[in-house]
Structures are given as C-alpha cells and as structure tokens.
Amino acid sequence: MLLTISTTHAPATDLGYLLYKNPSQVQSFELSFGNVHIFYPEANDEKCTVAMLLDVDPVSLVRGKKDGNSDGSLDQYVNDRPYVASSFVSVAIAQVFGSALSGKSKERPELVDKPLPLVATVSVIPCRAGEDYLRNLFEPLGYEVTVEQPELDDKFPEWGNSKYFALTISKVCVLRDLLNHLYVLLPVLDNDKHYYVGEAEVSKLLLHGEGWLSTHPKREDITKKYLKHRYSLVRQITEKLAIEEVNEDADETAKVQAKEEESIERTISLNERRIGTVVSVLKQSNAYRVVDLGCGGGKLLRALLDENEFHQIVGVDVSHRALEIAHERLYLDRLPERKRERIKLMQGSLTYKDARIAGFDAATLIEVIEHLDEPRLSALEKVVFKFAKPKVVIVTTPNVEYNVTFENLPAGKFRHGDHRFEWTRAEFEEWGNRIATTYGYAVRYLPVGDEHPEYGAPTQMGVFRV
Numbered sequence: 001m002l003l004t005i006s007t008t009h010a011p012a013t014d015l016g017y018l019l020y021k022n023p024s025q026v027q028s029f030e031l032s033f034g035n036v037h038i039f040y041p042e043a044n045d046e047k048c049t050v051a052m053l054l055d056v057d058p059v060s061l062v063r064g065k066k067d068g069n070s071d072g073s074l075d076q077y078v079n080d081r082p083y084v085a086s087s088f089v090s091v092a093i094a095q096v097f098g099s100a101l102s103g104k105s106k107e108r109p110e111l112v113d114k115p116l117p118l119v120a121t122v123s124v125i126p127c128r129a130g131e132d133y134l135r136n137l138f139e140p141l142g143y144e145v146t147v148e149q150p151e152l153d154d155k156f157p158e159w160g161n162s163k164y165f166a167l168t169i170s171k172v173c174v175l176r177d178l179l180n181h182l183y184v185l186l187p188v189l190d191n192d193k194h195y196y197v198g199e200a201e202v203s204k205l206l207l208h209g210e211g212w213l214s215t216h217p218k219r220e221d222i223t224k225k226y227l228k229h230r231y232s233l234v235r236q237i238t239e240k241l242a243i244e245e246v247n248e249d250a251d252e253t254a255k256v257q258a259k260e261e262e263s264i265e266r267t268i269s270l271n272e273r274r275i276g277t278v279v280s281v282l283k284q285s286n287a288y289r290v291v292d293l294g295c296g297g298g299k300l301l302r303a304l305l306d307e308n309e310f311h312q313i314v315g316v317d318v319s320h321r322a323l324e325i326a327h328e329r330l331y332l333d334r335l336p337e338r339k340r341e342r343i344k345l346m347q348g349s350l351t352y353k354d355a356r357i358a359g360f361d362a363a364t365l366i367e368v369i370e371h372l373d374e375p376r377l378s379a380l381e382k383v384v385f386k387f388a389k390p391k392v393v394i395v396t397t398p399n400v401e402y403n404v405t406f407e408n409l410p411a412g413k414f415r416h417g418d419h420r421f422e423w424t425r426a427e428f429e430e431w432g433n434r435i436a437t438t439y440g441y442a443v444r445y446l447p448v449g450d451e452h453p454e455y456g457a458p459t460q461m462g463v464f465r466v
Ligand code: SAH
Pocket: 246, 250, 251, 253, 254, 257, 293, 294, 295, 296, 297, 298, 299, 316, 317, 318, 319, 322, 348, 349, 350, 351, 365, 366, 367, 368, 371, 372, 376
C-alpha cells in the first residue's frame, strides 16, 4: 500500500522538516502489523514527494490469534490487507508522522499553520459504495478529487474494472489538516478494521475530527463507519458534535431570545398565557412526569415546579448557556431538597435518539420547532414521537398570520432572528396531522392568546395524545 504526499511549496524539501523525515534517506519502522518505509521518490526545491509504503504481513496478523478469524481458511493469509489503504494507514500515520499530525515542527514552526499546495495519492482504496461516495467524503473538505478505477487486466477487458480505486486529492491547506482527514477517512472506507473499536476510538475521532467533522455533510456516516457501528460509541460522538455545532448559535440565541421575542410579544404578555395554557393542559392530562424539550431559560419548568403534582420534571436543551440560565432562574442550588429532587436539567440534542427522554407521561416543545431547519425537524419528529413516545406531546409555535398585528415587527419578518420558519394555522395543522397519522397520535389544536377575528391567535398549540 502506497500513500504519497507532494508539495510544490518552495523550497519543497521543507516537507521533510514538517514530517521529521529526512528526504535523503530511506527510513523503515517496524509496527505490530508489518513494516512502514518512508522515502522520497523526488525531492528538490520545486517539488518534493514523500512516500509511505506499508508492508503489511498478513501472516503475522493471524499468528497467535485465537478468535473467530482463525477459521483455517486461506482468506486469512491471502487477502487484500497488504495492498489496500486501510485502518493500518491511520496507525502508520499516527506512529510515523505523529508530530506533523498534531501540528508540531521544531525546524519549521512557521510552516505548521501555513497553507501549502498539497497533493496526496492513495494507490489502492476499497470503497464498496462507489466513486461518488469517495468524492462525497473529500470534496466537502475542499479537495479537488480524482478517482480512477483501473481495469483488472488490460489483456482481458472482459474482466472489467477492479473493485478498488486510486485516489488523488489536492488542496492548498496546512499539512496537519490533510493528515487528519486521511487519518479519519481511510478507516471509514475500510470495513475490516483490524483493531478493537472501543472508547479510545471516540477520543481519537473527536481529536482528529476537530474543526471539520461537525460540519461535514457526511458526519453521521463517517462516525458510524469509523466506530464500526458500535452505537453506544456513535451516540457519544453525535451528541458531542451536535452540541458543538448547535451551541455556537444556540448560546447566542439563548441570550437574545428572551429580549427580542418578549419585546415583540409583550403587549399581551403572551409568554405567561402560553405557559398557563400548557400547565393546564398537562394537569388535565394527568401528566406527572414531564420532560420539557428545548427548555431554554426554564420558564415552563419554573411553573411546573410550583405545582406539586408534577413529581418528575426534566428540562433538556442543547445550549449549555440556556441551561445555566435555567439553573439560576430556578434557584436550583437553594431549593429545599424535596423540591430539588423533582427536577433535573440535561444537555442533549433533540435530533438524536435519546433514551433519557423516553417513558414520560408528557413532553413539551414550547416555541422550539421553528428553531430547527427541515432536516433537523424531521429528525426531531422521530426522536420525540417514535422513540421517546410520551403519552402526550404539547407543541407550540408562532402563528405567522398574526404577525401583521405586531406594530413593532416589520412586514415579512419573523418574531425572532433564529426562527427558520413561522407557519400559518393551515401549515401547522398539516404538519401536526401528518405527525399524528404517522406515529399513531390523535391531535387537537388550540389557540393561545387573544384571537384576532381574521388572523387567529398569536401562538398555536397542538396537543397530541396516544
Ligand atoms: N421552551 C423555551 C425556549 C424556546 S427557545 C421557552 O419557551 O422559553 C428554543 C430553545 O430550543 C432554545 O433554548 C434552543 O437552545 C433549543 N434548541 C434548539 N435546537 C435544539 C436541539 N436540536 N436540541 C435541543 N434543544 C434545541
């Protein structure tokens, strides 16, 4: 298996300093699965190419193993391991180019953060999902990608193409990024990871995926494949990444949310009416255990805490800042013990299945759905109505028809800068009816706040029951 990395940065031989590998020597390293040889097929001022040749010894991989792989078949000795880019490459990158991978260079520190013209080739790469998949991994990271699928044998064209690909990626970027991308993405393409995938892999993925994985369009797929579909591990990552991503604007949202939305809606003290209505619907439903999803600063939680019949109250929000505000507003540190033990705050994203929110009598989504864009909203629908499946779900959202009556809201603007949409009553009911039919709930709609004869009430509420 051959990986090459070239640069035309002048002087190109600086690559040797970044990699801590002298261009004038061949160096070999013994790793547990075979040998790694580092050499430079070309090294001059204009262009420098380093090659990493991985000489995997399939026999040594089998020797001494007593697990299910040792079934005595020839496969364990004759296989693609020595030839393809696999998880071994990542191990080799980490062991042999470790300093460059973490962005250190004693001799050329100024080059560590300097974008350089880089081209990497991977001679043989397995990718069952095909060329497009390969492109979809690297192109979103800004690489120009060339993929070739060589003929198995040009003397026998009828044999068709190899199932393996040759990959070239080029980009002007810092070397550390290129190495980290390869480190994470090569094992993703490899179904036969040689090592046990455990907790350590979660930390590695977070470390090497830092700064790019959370915004990669294939991040979920990358995570699942990197962690070999070990879902307990996958969940840890998706949670962290989701929190990392949403937090950036959610924290900000939490701060301005209160001010902006309240000032527009103040005239009718809509907020209090909304909370009052939710609490009375919950009481009528005999809900004792309530989870407030997207609890924000905890206004509903406070109202619930004042009513003793709600004996388990949980607030969930993706924003750490919002939870801090809730913690303060609820005086959680000063509550008498009996009250304190009825309430819990948890950080979590509503777009990922979460056992902690399952099994409640009721869940509330108060002014939350309009903060999620389409793909996230459909993820939330499943998380709440399919997996958490509370007996009652209360959803409130602005009625956009009513907006014309707000004097201080310019026409066509939403009530809050972070709202991804605001629905008419018909749109909300269409959504609610679809949810009810899909997940086996009955739904009814209630107006919240004073109703305008033409535009309806400022807030619309859907109450779903199993
Ligand atoms: N329910 C509260 C807050 C509404 S603001 C109230 O009525 O005052 C919307 C809240 O949803 C914000 O606190 C935001 O952080 C949270 N939120 C947005 N996307 C989320 C997600 N994917 N998972 C969990 N919370 C989310």
